[in-house]
Amino acid sequence: MLTIDARSTEPIYRQIINQIKEQVARGILKVDDRIPTVRELSSQIVVNPNTVSKAYQQLEREGIIVTMRGRGTFITEYIPxxxxxxxxxxxxxxxxxxxxxxxxxxxxxxxxxxxxxxxxNQLGGKS
Amino acid sequence: MLTIDARSTEPIYRQIINQIKEQVARGILKVDDRIPTVRELSSQIVVNPNTVSKAYQQLEREGIIVTMRGRGTFITEYIPxxxxxxxxxxxxxxxxxxxxxxxxxxxxxxxxxxxxxxxxNQLGGKS
Amino acid sequence: MLTIDARSTEPIYRQIINQIKEQVARGILKVDDRIPTVRELSSQIVVNPNTVSKAYQQLEREGIIVTMRGRGTFITEYIPxxxxxxxxxxxxxxxxxxxxxxxxxxxxxxxxxxxxxxxxNQLGGKS
Amino acid sequence: MLTIDARSTEPIYRQIINQIKEQVARGILKVDDRIPTVRELSSQIVVNPNTVSKAYQQLEREGIIVTMRGRGTFITEYIPxxxxxxxxxxxxxxxxxxxxxxxxxxxxxxxxxxxxxxxxNQLGGKS
DNA sequence: GTGGTCTAGACCACT
DNA sequence: GTGGTCTAGACCACC
Incomplete structure (x- = not known):
């Protein structure tokens, strides 16, 4: 789902953030969709869990996702x-x-x- | 001539590069114009000389400026x-x-x- | 009776504790009132029974409620x-x-x- | 300057944040004052540099401090x-x-x- | 099982 | 020397 370029100068945690934001904007990820756990994603893209966690925390601060303790992390309604x-x-x-x-x-x-x-034009999809 | 924002996350050496490139593109700096020496500029904008030097080196590599030993640094014809x-x-x-x-x-x-x-539209000026 | 905000950073078990303590303090729950069983409450507010249980245990430790085996859980006289x-x-x-x-x-x-x-002022009610 | 209680349930990085915010609010730290580097503070209070860094980053997000690359970290004008x-x-x-x-x-x-x-009343000092 | 916090130690870009 | 990023591995609270 996510593709990380470890050689890019763009920090990995930023790549994660941007790709998730893009998928949300394009309607690939929809409100209430569950995204992988920190551990799942970190092993999937072969990255340290802390790096994924950092990305998730920033996405939460921006109001793109919410995490529910013990349950996982979900896309939330984006309200600037x-x-x-x-x-x-x-x-x-x-x-x-x-x-x-x-x-x-x-x-x-x-x-x-x-x-x-x-x-x-690729964004804004809510299909 | 140059304005540096020390608090910006954009590296200072990048700010120097960009502002010079912009001034060239807008026609404010023209071919054969002399730009300040590393020392002049560094004391003028209160920045470490190494930082200015790094910017100049990169501008030279990109073919925007050329340094002539003992004479100074000049804007050069830009040929991609x-x-x-x-x-x-x-x-x-x-x-x-x-x-x-x-x-x-x-x-x-x-x-x-x-x-x-x-x-x-602000660029391309050669006046 | 209780409203849980699963997205809040406040742990669910704490939300339960606080709301019950508040209702007792406001006089909505009175001494000897029976409160729901762990199972009832957990299914009512859609929460893991262990979570409710943890809240009840802590309330009992604080001397707010008391469980009587086979009879249920009751509000008790609060004596600091x-x-x-x-x-x-x-x-x-x-x-x-x-x-x-x-x-x-x-x-x-x-x-x-x-x-x-x-x-x-909302507290202290014993009506 | 800062005192950390490692046994507290309050995360260390939060303790750092709060104490700095308090010192700023009380006028002990004033605008443009330099605060210790990450490494200095971390060795001073015997805490991992990453922990200090986390605190500083959050303070920067809140607009309490600014860091200037290679120069250090400074108190900034707080504008909500x-x-x-x-x-x-x-x-x-x-x-x-x-x-x-x-x-x-x-x-x-x-x-x-x-x-x-x-x-x-202890806050708001600008002496 | 979930994420949050912390440590120890490494590397890199910028000044 | 400065902070930013990342890894590896640990512990804890919560569900």
Missing amino acids: DEISTKAIEQVRTQIKQIVLEGYYAGIEKEVMQDWVECYY | DEISTKAIEQVRTQIKQIVLEGYYAGIEKEVMQDWVECYY | DEISTKAIEQVRTQIKQIVLEGYYAGIEKEVMQDWVECYY | DEISTKAIEQVRTQIKQIVLEGYYAGIEKEVMQDWVECYY
């Missing part, structure tokens, strides 16, 4: 706490940064916009 | 080595990632596309 | 064993802690005192 | 992100809980209010 200006600013700054990199890599503006279009 | 598939893929992956974050932050697709538009 | 310095110290430490949290949450001193007033 | 309804509700729930415990421990309402008064 508030319109987080901070998060929005961060996204904008990062877009600015990437556009610059794309520019140096010789990527056309339209291509980048298409990518945004494309990836955005 | 080749159509770097790796760089392009990297940009695409990052866009995918950011779109996900933007989605969770409740940002509309069109808004993100506008940002791409906006930031891209 | 002794003026438990330990318990008092614990409460004081916790108040100190909460005041700190309230301070960071921007809550006025008077508001917190009002809450103490309000919740305290 | 927004009036966090969630945090306020949490404090209220906890007060309700403690009042109940205080009631069973035989503590008078006025005493508890005095404690709130007393501890609150």
Whole structure:
């Protein structure tokens, strides 16, 4: 279900977070779905349980999952706490940064916009 | 000329790189312009000289600047080595990632596309 | 009668204990009232019987309830064993802690005192 | 500076967090003060560096401290992100809980209010 | 069985 | 030297 690239510079716990968030956003994981236990996932992707735990804790802080003691961990209804200006600013700054990199890599503006279009459309699935 | 945010999680040497690249792309810095020496810049922005040096080295490797011994450091004509598939893929992956974050932050697709538009249009200046 | 929040970080057995203690303190449960058996309650609030059992054991240790074999479990007259310095110290430490949290949450001193007033006044009922 | 009770049920990392928050609130630690490095503090209070690190990371998330890579960790201006309804509700729930415990421990309402008064007045110092 | 906490020790990026 | 990440392995509370 999850694929980890141990050689990536992106920390493993971040990879876990992002992939779960993506699967939730795409509707592959739905509210009340149970996700693997820390131990299950850690042995499945061959990673230390603490690393998985760290990812789960952060997902819980973000309100994507809830853990119920002794029962497991579940996808929860995502309700943005508030319109987080901070998060929005961060996204904008990062877009600015990437556009610059794309520019140096010789990527056309339209291509980048298409990518945004494309990836955005894959999200929001609630099937 | 450069503004460093010491509290940011973005490494200082990256901030230097990005700001210089941005100024070049926007036409604020032009080919053959001289940029400050490592020592000048490091004392100006109150940063360890090694940090500035690291940034300059990477900019030189990317072909943005060139140092001429005894004369200083200058902006050079930017010629992408080749159509770097790796760089392009990297940009695409990052866009995918950011779109996900933007989605969770409740940002509309069109808004993100506008940002791409906006930031891209600021580049390419050769005035 | 009892409402359990499975997602709360407060252990379920603690939730049971607290709610019963609260109902006793408010006079909703009175001396000699019978409370549900472990099995009844566990099936009613959909919780593992061991969890209910653990709560009842602790309540019995505290002298809030008493089980009579074959007859059921009953509210008993509450007689504090002794003026438990330990318990008092614990409460004081916790108040100190909460005041700190309230301070960071921007809550006025008077508001917190009002809450103490309000919740305290709800107790002590023996109607 | 910090005193850790290894036998307490309160996790060590929480004790660190609370004591630092308290010292900031009381004005003992002031904005831009440098706090010990992870390694320093960990050897000083004889605790694993990871434990200290965990505490520092959470304090950073709460906006109490900032860490500057390679330079150390500093107290920062505390600006509540927004009036966090969630945090306020949490404090209220906890007060309700403690009042109940205080009631069973035989503590008078006025005493508890005095404690709130007393501890609150120790905070807010900016000397 | 579940996750939460802690230790010991290693490696890496940044300054 | 600074913190961030990860591993391996232990213990505990909760269900």
